[in-house]
Amino acid sequence: MAMNEQRAESLDTPQEVKAECEAFRKTFSDLRAEIGKVMVGQQQVVDSVLMCLFCGGNVLLEGVPGLGKTLLVRTLAKSLSLPFNRIQFTPDLMPADVIGTNIVSEDVDTGKRSFEFQRGPIFAQILLADEINRATPKTQSALLEAMQEHSVTVAGTTYTLDEPFLVLATQNPIEQEGTYPLPEAQLDRFLLKVDVGYAGLEDLMEIIDRTTGSASPVASAIVDGQRILDMQDLVKSVVVAPHVKQYAARLVLATHPESDTAAGGPNGPTNRYIRCGVSPRGAQALILTGKVRALIDGRFHVSYQDIQDVAMSCLRHRILLNFEAEADRVDSDALVQEILKLTPTQPTAMVGM
Numbered sequence: 520m521a522m523n524e525q526r527a528e529s530l531d532t533p534q535e536v537k538a539e540c541e542a543f544r545k546t547f548s549d550l551r552a553e554i555g556k557v558m559v560g561q562q563q564v565v566d567s568v569l570m571c572l573f574c575g576g577n578v579l580l581e582g583v584p585g586l587g588k589t590l591l592v593r594t595l596a597k598s599l600s601l602p603f604n605r606i607q608f609t610p611d612l613m614p615a616d617v618i619g620t621n622i623v624s625e626d627v628d629t630g631k632r633s634f635e636f637q638r639g640p641i642f643a644q645i646l647l648a649d650e651i652n653r654a655t656p657k658t659q660s661a662l663l664e665a666m667q668e669h670s671v672t673v674a675g676t677t678y679t680l681d682e683p684f685l686v687l688a689t690q691n692p693i694e695q696e697g698t699y700p701l702p703e704a705q706l707d708r709f710l711l712k713v714d715v716g717y718a719g720l721e722d723l724m725e726i727i728d729r730t731t732g733s734a735s736p737v738a739s740a741i742v743d744g745q746r747i748l749d750m751q752d753l754v755k756s757v758v759v760a761p762h763v764k765q766y767a768a769r770l771v772l773a774t775h776p777e778s779d780t781a782a783g784g785p786n787g788p789t790n791r792y793i794r795c796g797v798s799p800r801g802a803q804a805l806i807l808t809g810k811v812r813a814l815i816d817g818r819f820h821v822s823y824q825d826i827q828d829v830a831m832s833c834l835r836h837r838i839l840l841n842f843e844a845e846a847d848r849v850d851s852d853a854l855v856q857e858i859l860k861l862t863p864t865q866p867t868a869m870v871g872m
Contacts, residue, residue: 556736557594560722567713574807576710577686588689596645600743604643608654614661648688652698666708712836757810758820767805782861792844797837804833823864
């Protein structure tokens with residue numbers, strides 16, 4: 520029996536469910552507060568990263584340099600009792616620099632030579648892929664197997680990564696010089712894509728105080744790997760009603776052009792601006808992150824609002840735009856907002872019932 524099924528069966532009473540939800544909320548809040556000792560503002564970004572952690576997914580943080588993306592990931596690693604590695608992606612980085620390679624080793628006693636696998640920095644549990652889009656697509660693709668299967672294959676041998684495993688990647692906007700667009704297959708493996716914006720006046724003043732004074736706040740480890748795995752199991756056991764699950768599926772199908780489910784019909788935004796719609800991973804992301812939103816709110820069931828709250832981060836990077844969208848300067852965020860407006864929470868046949 521799967522762990523999440525065992526957990527779901529063990530929660531027999533409303534009191535037990537409430538206690539589990541409250542424990543989840545407390546751990547989530549404690550981590551948020553610990554990160555807040557170092558990070559200033561960016562609450563939505565911090566919450567999104569923590570959601571990915573408890574969903575067992577990966578997160579892509581996009582923003583111009585200097586907004587604290589790397590600091591956030593390093594602070595998260597310090598808040599967790601897990602091995603942490605950082606890879607600085609550059610144009611000359613090779614796949615072997617990420618996953619490792621076989622090297623020739625010699626036995627000092629017998630003189631016999633053999634191949635020995637030298638592990639790369641990917642063998643950690645919290646991996647920071649810093650400025651991932653400054654490496655070539657060949658090197659970016661070295662992360663594909665690790666992000667999906669949590670394993671690495673070299674010369675026909677598969678090495679399993681320790682759980683929990685989380686990739687947090689940062690990237691600069693693709694319009695910046697020296698960047699390469701991420702392959703679509705890799706973008707789809709990120710549970711969420713989160714835009715990191717500029718700090719406001721008060722937050723900027725606080726950043727100046729913290730970084731130019733003599734005191735340097737440091738985060739402490741408050742959660743270990745087993746606790747994270749337990750919380751991931753709890754997330755999977757959260758209840759999703761059929762009509763909410765269907766709503767998430769209809770949102771995904773509404774992004775598919777040349778289909779009966781395209782948002783707005785034949786002349787709607789989907790058919791006009793989208794070249795390729797969201798994959799099933801988008802629906803999985805909506806449900807998983809919706810479950811975390813429910814637990815944060817103290818509920819053991821997912822609502823329509825939970826799905827709507829996470830839709831932007833779940834779908835924006837899974838929509839491929841066509842040339843007309845570029846010509847009209849329509850971005851994926853605007854399309855997701857329009858699709859949310861055009862997709863009713865209930866199917867047309869159910870409205871008013």
